């Protein structure tokens with residue numbers, strides 16, 4: 128006869144409630160592990176969905192995610208010409224926060240070349256961007272419907288397609304527009320600002336005595352071309368031709384002196400070690416603390432339930448039960464509580480993780496390790512109760 | 528069975544609780560022999576040392592001096608003998624019944640009896656059959672699946688008796704088994720014990736306060752202030768076999 132199960136059957140309500148409580152706690156531990164993994168996945172989401180081999184950024188920067196990087200769009204052509212590069216494409220990134228229906232609405236806008244790559248990795252509903260202007264593809268998490276319009280910069284952009292789960296390294300959903308639209312949104316000034324700039328620069332030119340009036344006039348006519356160029360991007364991504372050597376290509380681009388060609392591995396290190404390291408440590412700390420709390424709670428529960436059973440234990444000893452029966456009762460109960468709490472926690476996260484504000488990635492390894500840890504905690508915690516139980520004298524069964 | 532005549536032998540048993548100034552001599556030089564099938568009562572005022580004697584025989588209270596021999600095995604000689612498996616002796620040779628029935632609250636009546644059998648390595652099915660049989664014999668057939676909290680005092684005490692008897696022990700020890708019961712139930716329990724002593728051929732030692740309950744016992748001992756009064760030992764009240 129299994130005493131642990133009999134006791135649980137009799138104290139069903141108490142056992143279930145305790146397991147649920149513990150389950151919630153373990154659910155939080157599991158979700159923290161998931162958030163931790165999610166941080167990685169999020170941080171690398173754009174990096175990996177772009178499927179580039181080299182990220183060319185401004186010299187001396189860790190761009191474009193960790194630091195701002197600006198490079199001229201036309202470097203794309205030079206990079207394409209590098210031996211070993213099969214394709215190159217410019218990308219522009221910006222984080223945008225606008226007020227939508229009176230609520231702050233934050234997303235990460237990627238501008239890409241329609242003829243290049245780096246656009247939405249997949250289209251779940253609708254279609255990809257088909258024309259050069261005023262269309263956008265958004266991540267499902269943006270919560271927008273096809274046909275909906277968003278006012279950005281000077282224009283309205285219409286959602287034509289929905290892509291899957293792509294987020295920025297900060298966890299914001301991603302929206303895609305064409306590169307020229309993105310540059311417009313980023314740089315284009317409204318008409319009065321443009322007029323104002325022209326007047327100001329024109330006045331400055333007039334004031335320059337050293338420039339002959341003819342030249343000044345010519346410059347004035349071209350002010351807009353000089354100052355209103357928006358052909359700047361944040362990075363140029365490139366793919367290698369089959370068989371090409373990454374280091375060779377990197378070395379060649381390095382020789383130009385103004386640009387830094389980052390490999391995917393370097394970019395990954397920048398993103399994970401630098402950007403999310405603190406968050407990662409924080410989460411790890413929380414997990415450890417929560418596990419310690421769970422351990423203390425399990426130990427307390429097992430200890431008090433052993434105290435409740437002193438008389439039962441004494442009686443069992445009195446009628447000659449071997450210690451194994453008593454130890455088994457306590458240990459099995461503890462382990463069973465751990466298993467049930469774990470399942471409750473896991474089930475809970477499984478049902479809800481899609482709705483978490485940040486991405487939760489449940490890795491099998493994490494779940495298995497946690498399970499082993501929980502079992503370890505249960506075994507250790509029950510030692511407290513077992514120690515107490517083994518010290519109970521059979522004579523204690525006698526007291527009224 | 529073997530050359531030992533007695534199921535229980537106690538020789539010059541002394542129990543001193545505590546040490547030094549606060550030491551209490553609960554039992555001094557008590558001696559007692561009980562044969563298999565014999566029904567013995569121990570009477571005495573509160574604090575006289577009855578429970579101390581019974582628990583020493585029951586192998587749950589280590590004697591300070593003197594010997595305890597259970598079914599021919601010397602168990603204690605100025606303290607437990609080294610290497611003695613007390614638990615095993617308890618589960619194989621002894622049955623306990625107490626004032627508070629000491630049933631396990633989360634087991635049903637039948638499971639409470641079964642547990643005593645299962646720790647003696649009987650299979651679940653055999654244990655179940657035997658527990659059912661015993662409880663039925665004690666008029667508890669309708670209470671097999673009740674929890675102790677749902678049993679009356681008399682019913683619970685009968686379950687405890689069934690548990691004590693389950694392994695057909697050589698020795699049954701009962702400490703005030705009727706104290707929590709009314710006279711009628713108390714008398715019934717005693718009648719039951721007597722009957723079982725004869726059927727099972729067990730030695731039964733019953734501690735009680737209640738003079739009325741000892742009717743029909745083979746021998747009665749009086750304990751007073753830790754001393755067994757042997758003068759009063761031989762008062763079998765006429766009928767030697769009347770139940």
Ligand SMILES: Nc1ncnc2c1ncn2[C@@H]1O[C@H](COP(=O)(O)OP(=O)(O)OP(=O)(O)O)[C@@H](O)[C@H]1O
Pocket residue numbers: 544545551552553571572573574575576577578579580
């Ligand atoms: N664990 C103990 N520690 C110290 N003294 C004890 C202990 N148990 C019993 N005593 C003392 O030993 C004496 C005998 O106690 P015991 O319990 O054997 O009496 P009893 O005859 O069973 O009394 P009652 O009829 O009230 O149950 C008492 O004076 C009691 O105070």
Ligand SMILES: [Mg+2]
Pocket residue numbers: 577578579702
């Ligand atoms: Mg007593």
